[in-house]
Amino acid sequence: VSHHLGIVQDMGTAPAAPTLLGRAAFLGQVAHLTRRPPELPGDVPLDLLGFDALERYLVLALLSSSGVPVTEMTASALFTLDDAYEQYALAMVGGP
Amino acid sequence: MTDISTRPVQGSMVHLRPLMASDHEWAELFLTSHPLHALQPFRGQVPSPAGLHDALWAGVLTQHVVVANQTGQGCGIVRAHGADPQSRSVYLDVLLRPELAVTGFGLEAWFLLVEHLFEHWPFRTLRMEIPEFAFAPMASADRLLLVDEGRLVEHVWYRGRYWDLLIRSLPRPVWEERRSLFLPRGLITGRGSHFEPPTHG
Numbered sequence: 001v002s003h004h005l006g007i008v009q010d011m012g013t014a015p016a017a018p019t020l021l022g023r024a025a026f027l028g029q030v031a032h033l034t035r036r037p038p039e040l041p042g043d044v045p046l047d048l049l050g051f052d053a054l055e056r057y058l059v060l061a062l063l064s065s066s067g068v069p070v071t072e073m074t075a076s077a078l079f080t081l082d083d084a085y086e087q088y089a090l091a092m093v094g095g096p
Numbered sequence: 097m098t099d100i101s102t103r104p105v106q107g108s109m110v111h112l113r114p115l116m117a118s119d120h121e122w123a124e125l126f127l128t129s130h131p132l133h134a135l136q137p138f139r140g141q142v143p144s145p146a147g148l149h150d151a152l153w154a155g156v157l158t159q160h161v162v163v164a165n166q167t168g169q170g171c172g173i174v175r176a177h178g179a180d181p182q183s184r185s186v187y188l189d190v191l192l193r194p195e196l197a198v199t200g201f202g203l204e205a206w207f208l209l210v211e212h213l214f215e216h217w218p219f220r221t222l223r224m225e226i227p228e229f230a231f232a233p234m235a236s237a238d239r240l241l242l243v244d245e246g247r248l249v250e251h252v253w254y255r256g257r258y259w260d261l262l263i264r265s266l267p268r269p270v271w272e273e274r275r276s277l278f279l280p281r282g283l284i285t286g287r288g289s290h291f292e293p294p295t296h297g
Binding site for chain 1: 200202203204232233234235236237239240241277278280
């Protein structure tokens with residue numbers, strides 16, 4: 001199970017997230033909101049394992065305000081980073 | 097289930113309702129449970145039945161039960177106490193069921209209380225005293241929201257050792273600048289969400 005935000009690259013094509021500009025823009029917003037030095041350039045993913053609960057809450061809020069339907073499952077997965085994270089990733093790309 | 101019309105402070109995951117007399121026995125059991133018993137307001141003590149009311153309410157400005165929107169379950173207590181009209185400051189406590197400590201529930205409850213306090217009183221700043229063992233899940237708050245006002249070294253005795261007590265503040269201008277990030281509209285309202293508030297016909 002990957003714990004990287006790299007999965008959000010697929011959100012740009014998800015019907016539920018038409019306003020997202022794509023992975024780079026999303027990561028840029030996460031870096032801006034959390035006031036972390038960007039780990040860009042390149043494709044270096046932000047690692048959620050290094051995020052505390054407050055930073056994950058901000059990611060959740062950003063997903064929500066970006067038009068992604070955030071559910072209990074995705075929220076729980078985001079905060080616990082347990083096996084449900086895989087379901088979170090699937091949910092982010094519109095399935096199952 | 098709490099009727100939506102009675103919810104004074106409503107979030108997407110939780111709402112806050114006033115702590116009432118009928119909650120006192122639950123509050124005593126909750127606040128004396130591990131590990132919350134080590135924290136304010138009881139700090140290991142068990143108040144006498146006659147003194148329970150005073151123990152719960154001494155110096156308190158406002159005190160709420162944190163209730164999960166979907167289940168109606170009490171998740172914790174948030175409270176403001178020690179209001180100082182000269183400095184226009186007040187202290188906040190966020191006391192949550194341990195299994196929910198690193199979920200969005202406690203964070204949303206915290207932000208709802210902050211919003212409530214700044215909305216209803218002209219406070220300049222809100223203060224928190226946080227034992228260092230409880231700070232890790234929100235350490236980024238030092239970068240994102242809170243002002244470091246120092247620490248009382250080895251001030252809290254808990255589980256066989258002394259811990260520092262961290263003092264943090266949230267000034268009104270910082271909250272006004274960042275509130276829309278921490279309390280966005282529409283958080284967790286997606287289809288199938290277990291957190292959706294019940295509808296009342």
